[in-house]
Amino acid sequence: MKFVYEFAEGNKDLADLLGGKGANLAEMTNLGLPVPAGFTITTQACKQYLASGVRPAGLDDEIGAHLSTLEEAMGRRLGDPHDPLLVSVRSGAAISMPGMMETVLNVGLGDASVAGLAAQAGGDERFAWDSYRRLIQMFGKTVCDVPGEEFEDALDAAKAAKGVRDDVDLDAADLRELVGAFQAVFAKHTGHEFPQDPREQLDLAVEAVFRSWNAKRAVLYRRQERIPEDLGTAVSVVAMVFGNLGADSGTGVAFTRDPGTGEPGIYGDYLANAQGEDVVAGIRNTVPLEDLERLDPDSYAELLRIMATLEGHYRDLCDIEFTIERGKLWMLQTRVGKRTAAAAFTIAAHLVDEEMIDMDEAVRRVTGAQLAQLMFPRFDLSDEPQPVTRAVGASPGAASGEVVFTAEHAVQRAEAGHRVILVRRETNPDDLPGMIAARGILTSRGGKTSHAAVVARGMGKTCVCGADEITVGEREFTVAGHTIAEGDVISVDGTTGRVYLGEVPVRDSEVVQYFEGDLDPANANDPLVSAVHRIMTHADERRRLLVRTNADTAADAARARRFGAQGIGLCRTEHMFLGDRRELVEKLILATTDADRQAALAALQPLQRDDFLALLREMNGLPVTVRLIDPPLHEFLPALEDLAVHVAVARERGERATRQEQMLAAVRRMHEQNPMLGLRGVRLGLVVPGLFAMQVRAIAEAAVALAAEGGTPRPEIMVPLVGAVQELETVRAEAEKILAEVVGDSGVPVLIGTMIEVPRAALTAGQIAEAAEFFSFGTNDLTQMGWGFSRDDVEGAFFWRYLELGIFGISPFESLDRDGVGRMVRIASDEGRAARPDLKLGVCGEHGGDPDSVHFFHEAGLDYVSCSPFRVPVARLEAGRAAV
Ligand code: ADP
Ligand code: MG
Ligand code: MG
Incomplete structure (x- = not known):
């Protein structure tokens, strides 16, 4: 197996093998752009290393051969005492995970070659010692797990001893001493000296980058972003170029368009006399990229040319890392950029x-x-709240919450149910759990390309950064004369970059x-x-799937229709039994005679008819699927414990509580060990005489009433929880009688169909289709019963463990399990259609609004999906995307 590729051997389509970074470095090399020479070690090598714990056989030789080629191209040998070649050893997975893994710069440098590096740089000793101390620091942290604070403390001590604030104020002699201090820190923690052999440094750095695939924060990021665990990282070895060689050098990042709004223009940050991570880490404040035009017009013009080339080539927004070494521009990275x-x-x-x-x-x-995300609410500024400061709107959204200052607190408070805003000077990858837990993020340093900004954009989390007017302390921050303590509420607007004290109300987005x-x-x-309008219109033209909504009220139905719903796929009737109707339902349940029961049903019937009429009217001309009552009846009665206490207290006082006692007896009678698998759905309809009949009659009467008004009712009666065709046939026979009586030959079409949500129904769909004009897949219950997962219990109990073990990558209640539950959907669709070619097929579980599931339903040949009103536009778009 070939483990190492020259840049010239790769291209942008090899990201699986070379990582995004390696593949795009190769692509840029082949486009003739100025990329430092280098090579990439494949993700295959990483996977083998992670599986065995040792570098795969043959890898060392291959690296050696490619290193020789690199040395020849550069005219320098790695770590040569007189004229050293230095390299960076860079992580890069197929899917970009910004800042999550490790990179080591300046590899190859040692005690013997510092002087040679200084000579190379025209006698710049300060630069050479600074490069060396950076290597020991990065190598120590990354390769040997030396705690980073120890190096930072030593650096702070050196600055304090000299009485200066900035790293740049340390001179060559200071830095040389600092190198000694760093080497001592290194030896203390590792028990051995800092390795002087350049090749040994390289090999150890490569292994460390491999291992960084499994760094805690990388694993967490992958889980959050649903990136597979088994991709591994590639490692690119790149000849170093130096942005820290003085005022005519520097390093920067750029976007070919504004990643916040998408508008064309020049967007980026530049930092003169700096190396690599200095820009992204927000260590010193950067200048806007436009300033480079003044600082170095030639490099600036070349950069613009290159940016245009890249956009034309990738046909998309690109982001770029570059370095200028003494007036010469080098491209260090590009990729199709993340964006809001x-x-x-x-x-x-x-x-x-x-x-x-x-x-x-x-x-x-x-x-x-x-x-x-674009449908999230925004701040309502009609009361003209005055921002306390303005900074960079790095990731849009409107978030209010209590201020917290550490990732740990963010997690604790969020778990306790509070909304929090994480406030930091800058964030680093260790803050990731806190960023996930927070509603919003506010930093005092760094621009649009800082860690906080990039990660927040990726997560769709509100973020304001670079708020340099605020001073962040341990448990408070100050701004414009205000002190905001931990727990105080602030509001941050990630679109405008404004920060407000207190809570600002929110409104609908544009x-x-x-x-x-x-x-x-x-x-x-x-x-x-x-x-949005143009893209939605095109998606609507292209999609084959219809999109309906789940709605129980006329108001929901009306909104969904404005959002583009083409009917109701699921109207749950249970809510119609709550509120002030509870009493009627109690009467129905407690009825001991037929006459009592009939009286209760007769009282409910006109109320139900009015409910259905309102819905049918709102959806005039479009199909409305009404599901007959599904949950167990005891859900409509008070809880057993409450009743028992009530009755006991009454007895204690010597009072009579006949009604409560009756009810208690009924609840006891109906108590089920496992109500989700008990007396519900069609079973209830078959056991409680007149219940389904009442609902069917109400639907039929509503339809006739709307037709009489001149409307076009298209009701569909849906029987829940069917597992056998005999159940459906029994309900159907009764329903048809009522329909014949109420609708007669008025010409109003009323369909009768069933949910497919019990596995047996899916497996006997051919039989069931004989009695059903439509199927609607209830994928929530189908998942619950297919996996045997009690939906209300398992997610909190052990899904985290299943996700950790990779048993599934996402909860099957969130995104349809294609292999298992999806297979039942396919079987039922195929066998149902075979028995009845004009069988209508839809889905009404939560999955109807989940992007990935929508693609599956498209592939499975369903006619429609149904989802909550707010998800309707999402389903329309995804149905379009599935079709193009
Ligand atoms: P990340 O994936 O975290 O961005 P990179 O591998 O891109 O990590 O490297 C970290 C920083 O070091 C970046 O700013 C990059 O531009 C810089 N860098 C990497 N390789 C070199 C090199 N050969 N010469 C100069 N700077 C480099
Ligand atoms: Mg990078
Ligand atoms: Mg169900």
């Missing part, structure tokens, strides 16, 4: 206008998850206003709304 949800839509629409992509591709370039019909998509001042 808004930018994703705007960029896709712009690229269509620039004729780089077509509308199908634009639909592919955005996701339902991004659209969902995109929601557009879906509501309150914003004109033709308004050119609103590029985002226009982009």
Whole structure:
């Protein structure tokens, strides 16, 4: 197996093997862009190393051969005392995990070669010693697990001894002493000296990068981002170029468009006289990239040319890392850049206008998850709250919450049910758990490309960064004369970068206003709304799946219709039995005679009819699927414990509580060990005489009433929890009688169908289809019964462990389990359609609004998905994406 590729041997499509970084370095090399020479060790090598714990056989020789080629190209040998070649050893997985893994710079340097490096740099000893101390620090932390604070303490001590604040104020002699101190720290923690053999440094650094795949924060990030555990990282070995050689050198990051809004322009940060991570870490404040035009016009012009080349080549927003060494520009990284949800839509629409992509591709370039983010609420500023400071809006959204200052506190408070805003000077990968737990993030340092900004954008979390007017302490921060202590509430606006004291109310986002019909998509001042409109329109044209909504009230139905719903896929009737109707339901349950029961049902019937009429009216002309009552009846009665206490107290006082006692007896009678598998759904309809009949009659009467008003009712009666065709046949026979009586030959079509949510129903779908005009997959119960997972119990109890072990990558209640539950869906669809070719197929579980599941339902040939009103646009978009 070949483990090492020259940059010239790779290309951008080899990311699985070379990692994103290695593949794109190869692509840039082959585009003729100025990339330092280097090679990439494959993810295969990493996987073998992680499995066995040793470098795979043959790897060392291959690295040796490629190192020789590199040395020849550079005209220098690794660590040569007189004229050393130094390299960086860089992590890079197929899917970008910014800052999660390790990179070691300046590898190859040792006691013997510091002088040689200084000579190379024109006698710059300060630079050479600074490079060396960075190597010991990075190598110590990354390769040998030396605690980073120890190095930082030594650095602080050196600055204090000299009475200076900045690293740059230390001179060559100071840094030389610091190297001694760092070497002592290294030896104390590892029990051996800092390795002087350059090749040994290289090999150990490569192993450390391999291992960083399993670093805690990397594992957490992958879980959060649903990146598979088994990809492994590639390792790129790149000849060092130096941005820390004086004022004519520097390092920066750039985006070819604004990753926040998607607007074209020059976006980036630059830091003169700095190396690598200095920019991203927010250690010193950077200058905007435009300033480079003044500092180094030639490099700036070349950078713009390269950015245009990359955009044209990748046909997308690219982000870039570059370094200028004494006026010479070097490209160190590029990739298709992360962006906010808004930018994703705007960029896709712009690229269509620039004729780089077509509308199908634009639909592919955005996701339902991004659209969902754009539907988050915004701050309502009509009371004109005054921001206490303004900074960089790094990741949009509106978040209010209590201030916390450490990731640990963020996690603790969030677990206790509080909304928190994490406030830090800057974040680093160790803050990840806190960033996940927080509603929003506020930092005092760093720009759009800082760790906080990049990670928050990736997570879709509100973030404001670079708020340099605030001073962050241990348990409080100060700004403009205010002191904000831990626990005080602030509000951060990640779109505008504004920070407010106290809680600011929220309102609908622009995109929601557009879906509501309150914003004109033709308004050119609103590029985002226009982009969303164009992309949604195209998705609607392309999709085959219809999108319905789950709605129980006319208000929900109306909103869903504005959001584009093409009918109701699930109306749950249970809520219609609550509130002030509870008493009627209690009467029904407690009835001991037929007459009592009939009286209770007769009282419920007109109420139900009015409910259905309102829904049918709202969905005039579109199908409305009404599910007959599903949950066990005792859910409508008070809890057993409460009743028992009540009755006991009454008895104690010598009072009579006949009604309560009756009810207690009924609850005891109906008590089930496992109610989810008990007397519910169709079973209830078969056992409680008249219950389903009452509902069917109410639906039929509502339909007839709407037709009489001149409307077009399209009701569909859905029987829940069917497992055998005989159950459905029994309900159907009774329902048909009622329909014949109420609807007669008025011409109003009323379909009768069933949910497929019991595994047996899926496996006998051919028989069941004989009695059903439609199937609607209840994938919540189908998952619950298919896996044998009690939905209300297992998620909190042990799913974390299953996720940790990789038994599944995501809860099967969140995203459909294609292999198991999905297979039942396919079997039932195929066998159902074989028995009845015009059988309508839909899905009404939570999965109907989950992007990945929507793609599955498209592939499985369903007719529609149904989801909550707010997910309707998401399902429309994903159904379109599944079709292009
Ligand atoms: P990450 O994936 O965390 O960005 P990188 O491997 O890109 O890690 O490297 C960290 C920093 O070091 C980046 O700023 C990068 O530009 C810089 N860097 C990496 N290799 C070199 C090199 N050969 N010469 C100069 N700077 C480098
Ligand atoms: Mg990088
Ligand atoms: Mg169900």
